[in-house]
Structures are given as structure tokens and as C-alpha cells.
Amino acid sequence: MTDITRRQFGKVAAATAALAGVSLPEFSLGQQPPVSRQFPPDFVWGCATAAYQIEGGVHEGGRGASIWDVFSHTPGKTYNGDTGDLADDSYHLYKEDVRLLKNLGVGAYRMSIAWSRIFPNGTGQPSAAGLDYYKRMLDELQQNGITPYVTLFHWDLPAALAGGWQSRATALAFADYAGYVARQLSDHVRHFMTTNEFACFTDLSYQIGQFAPGLKLPAAEVNQVRHHGILAHGLGVQAIRANAPAAQVGLAENAKVCVPVIEDRANMEAARRATREENAPFLTTLLEGAYPDSYLEREAANAPHVEPGDMKAIGSPLDFVGLNVYTPTYVRADGSARGYAIEPYPASYPKMASPWLYIGPECIYWAVRNVCEIWNPRAVYITENGCSAADGLTAEGRIEDTDRVMYLRNHLTNLQRAAAEGFPVKGYFLWSLMDNFEWADGYSKRFGIHYVDYKTLKRTPKLSAEWYREVIARNAVV
Ligand code: NOJ
DSSP states (O other): OOOOOHHHHHHHHHHHHHHHTSOOOGGGGTSSOOGGGBOOTTOEEEEEOOHHHHOOOTTSTTOOOBHHHHHHTSTTSSGGGOOSSSTTOHHHHHHHHHHHHHHHTOSEEEEEOOHHHHSTTSSSSOOHHHHHHHHHHHHHHHHTTOEEEEEEESSOOBTTSTTGGGSHHHHHHHHHHHHHHHHHHTTTOSEEEEEEOHHHHTHHHHTSOSSTTOOOOOHHHHHHHHHHHHHHHHHHHHHHHHHOTTOEEEEEEOOOEEEESSSSHHHHHHHHHHHHHHTIIIIIHHHHTSOOHHHHHHHGGGSOOOOTTHHHHHTOOOSOEEEEOOOEEEEEOOSSSSOOEEOOOOTTOOBOSSTTOBOOTTHHHHHHHHHHHHHOOSOEEEEEEOOOBOOOOOTTSOOOOHHHHHHHHHHHHHHHHHHHTTOOEEEEEEEOSSOOOOGGGTTSSBOOSEEEOTTTOOEEEOHHHHHHHHHHHHTBOO
């Protein structure tokens, strides 16, 4: 720390005294955020989690196994052999988790339902005990004035479904499950998301082999898996609408966020083109109701087999598009036929604790803007944004995650810009309410704004939780 000399101190004191007589705008006294940092009055603030990452209780309430149980118990698949067997034990501690939400002052909670708690075998006989767990959870939220936003599929596919996403029958089974849950929970839930992050449960899982079920299939089979994923989404939308007509329906997608390297006309146009192309098999197709020609040409003989009626289902209109936003893809205009090039990250580009988590806060602005300018959705939510950090406890047991606050504050500054420019961004869900099972990274990466001691399961608010509470209270970037 720098020592302040007596002379410097004298100067500072004199300047402060001089300022005392000056009347400053109210916000600079820390009373009110400047209008330029304010979010719209009805903006929804929330936190997000997913079933397998927090629940534990894998053998309780008649739950069937999911492919993540199988995968995480296979030696060498997750960091340290970590599994979701216990996770944060939210299956038992859910009331405590609702208290955390309440203390933050959030109006909404994005959670997911474990398909294999509802249908232990993926199809067939539903389990009343599984549904009851979620009803208890939803009652608790309701009593605390917190609106649930429910994801129906966050990667924990019932292990009993033969062939997993390689089988078209899985998409049909998803629609049955989605319709059943929508009907059973329509009293409690007004916002449903079908699926979470297509590329993760298709490409990472069936092409790269990094996620469950850990396969490395050739391109044609991967494209078919992708097709079954978006078909499940589309059939799911139809099933939810048929069973819960008052519900708002969308999805949560980690669209690749194409950010113009320079904010000028040519690069902005390149980023828009790139957004369509880079998201071709997923968001582009379901928002346009057709595979882009460029994708079909590129994949040629490996293109997916499509049955009559599939594209109509896949293109079912949505009430909102949910975007999970973490990291930018920088794009510039070039003279090529497709009109853009992707910039590689220089070696010194800053990252958060996960190796893929490059920091580029303007990505949240461009995520909203590009999606709105290309497809004009009715509403957009940020269904996830957040970061891993190397959280440690101070001697007093605090977690001073100033790096996470930096990450979040800069993203919200850019999201506020999107809202102020009139894009229909309606809400923001911070990933995550608390540290949890980070898939193949096990418990080695912490994304929570509450610290979880995995020995005692004690939850402790980090500095970022305090900061987020203030953001919510003032409905502004602070
Ligand atoms: C996306 C996923 O939806 C979530 O499950 C994951 O934990 C976070 N991103 C962080 O990687």
C-alpha cells in the first residue's frame, strides 16, 4: 500500500473542504444510480441452477438414473471422479436455497426438472414422488414471492432411453414428458424452457465425447443427433402449449455470440452474418423453421434426415428466446464469400477460471442485438451469465470475489445498453445461485455467488451476492 505523505494529505483535505461547498448531482453522492445505468421498471432479476448440478438425492423419490449418473461414475470422465450424487443436496436443502434467493431480493428463479424424477424410465409410468418434490419446491418459491422459470431438459437424459439422442424416439419421449409436466405444473409455472444449450448435449456429448454419454460419432450421426435435439424442442413447444395454454414458452440457448471487432458498419454486418452461420444447426434453424441452405450445402451427404412435419414443429413460434451468454467470438469483415472471419484469441487474452471463459463483456450486448436484428423475437431473456473464479476464504471466512464482480458488472453495463437502446430484453438470470457440479469439471470450478463448503454443505454469500442484492434493489448497474 502507498503511504500518503503529510503534504499530500494536506492537499487532499483542502480539496475536500473546497468541494464541501459545491452541490454535486445526487447520484455522485451515492444516493441514486445515474439514469444511464438504470434498467426498465419491470425488468426481471433472477438466478439460475440445474437439477443434476445441485440436487443430489439421486436414489430418492423413485428417481431413475440419468446418463450423467452413468458418465460421472465411469472412471476418468470427470475431474477427480466427481459425481452429482450429493452435489449441494438441494433435494433436502431446497428451503434454505429459497431463503438465499429471498435474501438477494430476486423476483425469479430459473431451475430445471430432472426428467428421470418424473419418468424414471424416460417414458411409461410417471412417479408421483418425483412430481411432489417439485411441487414442494414450487410452493416454497410461491410463498416467498419468487416466480419460477422452468427448464425441462438440462442434459440429465434418463439412462433407460435406448440410444439416447441418437434415437428419434427420444425426441417423441421428450414431448410426452414436457406435456405431462406442463399439465401437472400449470398452476405453478408460467414460464417454460424446453432445452438448455443444444451444442453441449449434442456436439460435446456425441462428437467430442467430453460430456455424457461420451461418444465420438462421425458427422452424419452427429447431425442426426442435433436434429433430434431441435425436434425435441419443437415437439416440446407444441406439447407445452397444448397442456398449459397460459404458459410462456422459450428455450435457453448458448448461441455463439459474434462480436464485431470494431463497431463500424462493415464489421457489424459481418457479425450479423456470422451469427446466422455459426448458429446454423440450432438457433437459426428453429427461429427460421428451415435449415439454412449454406448449412445443407456444407454438410452435403452428412445432412440430417428430416421427416415430414419436422420443420414445422421445429419452427414453432416462441414467446421468448433465452440466451446463455458467457464469452465472445470476435468477428471481422473480410473479402470471402461468406463475408466474415473469426479472430483467434491471442495468447495473452484474459480469461476467468475456466479455460474457455474469455472475458469480453460487450458480448451480452451483441448477443441481444444480433438476435433481435436478425429474428425479431417477441422477448429475450439472458437465461445465464456468470463466471468461474478461484474463490478462496479469507481468515475471517469471507469470499472477496472482486474478479467475479468485475465480470458481472461489466456484463450488466453492456446489457443495460441493450435495454436502453430499446431491444426487448426482459430479464437476467445469474449463473449461478451457488457453487455446484460443473459437469466434466466436477467441483473444481465455482460459478456461484454463494460459496458451498462441500464437506458441510454450508452456503456462504460471496461479495458478488452482496453486490447483486444492491443491483436488484436499485434496478441498476452498481
Ligand atoms: C452452461 C450450462 O447451462 C450450465 O449447466 C453450466 O454450469 C454453465 N454454463 C457454466 O459452464
